[in-house]
Amino acid sequence: MKELSLNILDIAQNSIRAEATCIEILIDETETTLALTIRDNGCGMSEDFVKTVTDPFSTTRTTRKVGMGIPLLKLAAEQTGGTFSITSVERSVDPAHCGTTISATFDKTHLDFTPLGDVVSTIVLLIRASASTDYVFRHTMPDRMVSLDTREIRQVLGDEVPLDEYEVLAWIRDMLKEQYASEA
Numbered sequence: 001m002k003e004l005s006l007n008i009l010d011i012a013q014n015s016i017r018a019e020a021t022c023i024e025i026l027i028d029e030t031e032t033t034l035a036l037t038i039r040d041n042g043c044g045m046s047e048d049f050v051k052t053v054t055d056p057f058s059t060t061r062t063t064r065k066v067g068m069g070i071p072l073l074k075l076a077a078e079q080t081g082g083t084f085s086i087t088s089v090e091r092s093v094d095p096a097h098c099g100t101t102i103s104a105t106f107d108k109t110h111l112d113f114t115p116l117g118d119v120v121s122t123i124v125l126l127i128r129a130s131a132s133t134d135y136v137f138r139h140t141m142p143d144r145m146v147s148l149d150t151r152e153i154r155q156v157l158g159d160e161v162p163l164d165e166y167e168v169l170a171w172i173r174d175m176l177k178e179q180y181a182s183e184a
Contacts, residue, residue, distance in 0.1 A: 003117025004036065004106075007076070009125065010069030011038045011102055016130045018042030020099065022151075025123070027116070027139040033082075034106045034116070041099040044090040053086060073104055080110035120176045123148065124169055131164035137176075146179040148172065 008025055015023045020042035028035040045053065054074050074084040082105040091098040106113055123137050127150065137148040150163060153172070161168060 002114070004034075004073075004076070004114050005117035005119045005122040007069060007073040008036070008038065008119065009122045011073065012040075012122075012126050013129070014069065015040035015042050015100070016126075016133055018044070018100070020133060022134040022136065023126070024136040025138075026136075027119070029108075029139065029141045031142060032107065032109050034108055034113075035103070036106075037101065037103045039099065039101040042091075044093070044098040044100055045088040046090055047088075050086055050088050054084075070102065073102070076112075076114045077104035077106055079112045080107040082106040120173060120180065123176060124173045127172065128164050128169055131162050144179070144182060146176060148176060 012023050012025065015038070018040065020040035022041050024037070024039040026035075026037040026039070028037075054071050070086070077084045084102075084104045086100065086102050088100040089098050119139065123135065126133075126135060133150075134154075135148065135150045137146075139146040153163065153168070157163075157168070163169070163172075
């Protein structure tokens with residue numbers, strides 16, 4: 001994938017299919033490194049499946065026999081000298097602590113570093129695709145932090161206004177763009 005934001009979109013869509021009610025997307029960035037963590041409280045995966053999930057021919061999808069999102073993220077991290085890890089707990093094993101966590105680190109100075117891309121559009125698209133899911137987004141950079149927690153927005157809007165209303169999505173997009181544009 002040409003941008004890490006597309007990997008984020010793909011993995012978060014997997015979380016939505018796994019019936020997650022909350023998806024955390026955490027990006028911690030320094031001058032030379034980028035750490036990405038995507039965590040959900042979905043149904044999780046078996047230990048056996050977690051061992052094969054980085055194989056592109058290992059997928060739970062029935063529409064196609066290839067799943068490239070996780071293998072491509074792993075490749076993107078490792079080709080910069082970074083790391084990749086995935087952990088998961090099945091709902092049937094521990095309903096209170098189920099879900100999946102994917103973490104990747106990148107060396108931003110490496111020639112093969114994949115740029116982050118349009119993460120604002122990715123977050124807005126995820127909310128539009130599954131407005132009933134809560135999203136916690138935090139991007140920490142050396143000079144600022146950009147954050148969004150849809151649970152806080154729901155508290156203000158109440159049950160009457162869904163998050164996928166055009167005006168709400170436009171406000172979320174503008175709010176995130178303002179945070180990225182602001183100077184520390």
